[in-house]
Amino acid sequence: MSTFKAPKGTYDLTPPDSAKYLAVREALAAPLKNSGYGYIETPGFEDVALFSRGVGESTDIVTKEMYTLTTKGGSQLALRPEGTASVLRAALEANLHKLGNLPVKLWYSGSYYRYERPQKGRYRHFSQVGAEAIGAEDPALDAELIILADQAYRTLGLRNFRILLNSLGDKECRPVYRDALQGFLRELDLDEETRRRIEINPLRVLDDKRSEVQKQLVGAPVLRDYLCDACKAYHEEVRDLLSAAGVAYEDDEKLVRGLDYYTRTTFEFVHDGLGSQSAVGGGGRYDGLSEMIGGPALPSVGWALGVDRTVLALEAEGVELELPATTSVFAVPLGEEARRVLFGVVTQLRRDGVAADFAYGNRGLKGAMKSANRSGARFTVVAGERDLAEGVVQLKDMESGEQTAVPLPEIAGTIRECLAR
Ligand code: AMP
Numbered sequence: 565m566s567t568f569k570a571p572k573g574t575y576d577l578t579p580p581d582s583a584k585y586l587a588v589r590e591a592l593a594a595p596l597k598n599s600g601y602g603y604i605e606t607p608g609f610e611d612v613a614l615f616s617r618g619v620g621e622s623t624d625i626v627t628k629e630m631y632t633l634t635t636k637g638g639s640q641l642a643l644r645p646e647g648t649a650s651v652l653r654a655a656l657e658a659n660l661h662k663l664g665n666l667p668v669k670l671w672y673s674g675s676y677y678r679y680e681r682p683q684k685g686r687y688r689h690f691s692q693v694g695a696e697a698i699g700a701e702d703p704a705l706d707a708e709l710i711i712l713a714d715q716a717y718r719t720l721g722l723r724n725f726r727i728l729l730n731s732l733g734d735k736e737c738r739p740v741y742r743d744a745l746q747g748f749l750r751e752l753d754l755d756e757e758t759r760r761r762i763e764i765n766p767l768r769v770l771d772d773k774r775s776e777v778q779k780q781l782v783g784a785p786v787l788r789d790y791l792c793d794a795c796k797a798y799h800e801e802v803r804d805l806l807s808a809a810g811v812a813y814e815d816d817e818k819l820v821r822g823l824d825y826y827t828r829t830t831f832e833f834v835h836d837g838l839g840s841q842s843a844v845g846g847g848g849r850y851d852g853l854s855e856m857i858g859g860p861a862l863p864s865v866g867w868a869l870g871v872d873r874t875v876l877a878l879e880a881e882g883v884e885l886e887l888p889a890t891t892s893v894f895a896v897p898l899g900e901e902a903r904r905v906l907f908g909v910v911t912q913l914r915r916d917g918v919a920a921d922f923a924y925g926n927r928g929l930k931g932a933m934k935s936a937n938r939s940g941a942r943f944t945v946v947a948g949e950r951d952l953a954e955g956v957v958q959l960k961d962m963e964s965g966e967q968t969a970v971p972l973p974e975i976a977g978t979i980r981e982c983l984a985r
Contacts, residue, residue: 573680573688585691585875587885589673591720592693592869595712596671601695604670606650608677609633612640618649618825618857622764629678643677647694648825648850648866649857655698656859667700667864673871685841685873695847696866698854703798706829706849706865707805713833713845713867714811720874721883725835725844728816729806731799731828732767733791734851738827741790742766752780767820786817795828802829825850829865835873837880844877845869892983893920894941896932898948905972906947906957912976918983936962943979 570576577585597603616626631643644650651670655661660668673693680686695712697705710727717725733741749762749769754777761769770781791799806813819830830848838844847867854862878885893913895906906922913920921939923932929946936944947957956969959978970978 571688573682575687583887583890584878584885585871587887588720588874588878589691589693589871592716592871592874593671593673594719595715596693596695599669599708599712601669601671601697604651604654604672605674606644606647606654606672608675609641609643610650610653612642614649614653614857615642615645618652618853619646620765620825622761622768625678629680631677631679645676645678647672647674647676647692647868648696648853651694651696651866652698652853652859652862652864653857655696656854656857661699661860661862666698667702667705668698669695670698671695683841685838685876687872691871692868693871694866694868696864698864699862701851701863703801703829704805706802707809709847709865709867710802710806710813710831711809711811713847713869716869717833717844717874720878720885722835722874722877722881724837724881725833725877727806727811727813728819728832728834729803729813730816730819730830731787731791731795732820732826732830732848733787733795734827737790737792737795738787741785741787744785744790745770748784754780770818771820788817798828825853825856827851831867833869835877835880838873838876841873843870844873889919889940889942891919891921891939891941893918893943893945893979894923894936894939895920896923896929896936896944896946898929898946901949901952902947905952906945909945909957909972909975913979916976916980918976918979943982945975945979 612630612632615630619625621627625645630645633641635641651672655668655670671694674691675689676692677689679688682688695709697709714727732738745766746762749766754762758769758772758777769777770784772778803813813831819832826848828849828851832846833844834842835844836842845867847865849863849865851863853864854860895910897903897906910920910922921941923935933944942962944960944962945957946960951957951969954969955972957972957975958967959970959975960967
């Protein structure tokens with residue numbers, strides 16, 4: 565072991581488990597690729613101000629959890645704590661919204677960084693697959709995203725998740741509610757930090773996990789009673805579309821989420837087998853974000869699904885993903901001459917598109933056969949001096965144990981035929 569370890573709150577993905585992560589990442593993205601979303605990749609760091617202005621000055625993400633740094637040139641940067649602000653920034657910078665094809669639908673996948681207190685399901689480096697639909701106000705778009713996330717989780721085999729749904733109102737009705745809520749909260753017995761939060765973002769106080777706070781929140785004004793007619797109608801339409809698609813959801817008026825940019829539709833996918841870090845994914849509408857970061861009015865909606873927590877949720881449900889074997893053929897040479905010959909066979913198979921591997925390092929027949937077994941290969945090709953003298957190699961079917969001599973020039977073709985069967 566080296567003297568170095570992965571930094572606190574992070575972990576490495578190593579084989580064989582890493583294959584599962586890769587499969588989950590791909591499965592989460594698959595429905596998007598099939599629904600008009602184009603791939604976007606942005607840098608791992610951005611101007612700090614993008615997040616403080618976009619995600620919100622009062623959020624934990626911005627005040628406590630950002631990894632910030634000053635470059636040698638004096639720029640203030642932050643490792644990205646989330647994807648939406650970056651993706652919108654990139655879309656605006658590339659003028660994607662001006663190409664006349666709204667909404668601009670984008671998907672992404674990558675690493676995110678938050679300086680959080682690490683625990684199971686909460687890391688300082690984690691992975692998300694995300695989607696953003698920029699520049700359209702249409703309840704069908706909100707519904708589409710929720711349906712696609714539901715589809716992704718179901719395709720993976722997840723069952724014990726629930727969809728929580730809420731509307732946070734818009735710039736007409738939210739301020740009225742905000743005033744009412746502030747009036748209520750100012751009368752409560754709260755600490756200084758929470759009092760400050762009342763003034764900056766009172767909705768976030770509703771999200772406070774402490775029981776002494778929750779106890780006092782009984783009877784707080786609820787947003788639902790303040791939604792304007794337009795927001796109500798919009799929300800009803802989203803709910804109807806979800807129901808028509810057979811996607812079950814629960815209304816959760818307390819769902820405010822930890823980012824300030826949300827308006828109208830917000831939702832979270834929670835899994836009941838994960839303990840306190842139960843959110844496997846979440847998102848919502850952010851109609852004002854573009855203007856907050858200096859762009860034109862572009863009503864938009866998006867989500868991010870956590871890869872790490874989805875893997876944990878699959879484990880909690882005991883779902884085994886069917887991962888294809890990474891090696892179809894494993895070559896075991898006995899002796900120098902066989903090494904050269906079988907290395908050639910492996911090279912040929914790979915060029916033909918067959919997944920093949922080789923027993924490196926002169927470990928003897930027993931060790932080499934162990935590697936062949938571990939590789940999960942369907943066939944092993946073994947050759948020793950006597951085989952080569954006869955112009956053949958031994959093809960062993962690892963399932964039946966059956967072994968046949970195949971003339972050397974025919975081995976690649978024979979293997980392709982056997983694998984195609
Ligand atoms: P958020 O941007 O906070 O809504 O996060 C979206 C999803 O990313 C969550 O539902 C989690 O699955 C995942 N996620 C967020 N923060 C973390 C973290 N610190 N560790 C692991 N996964 C996270």
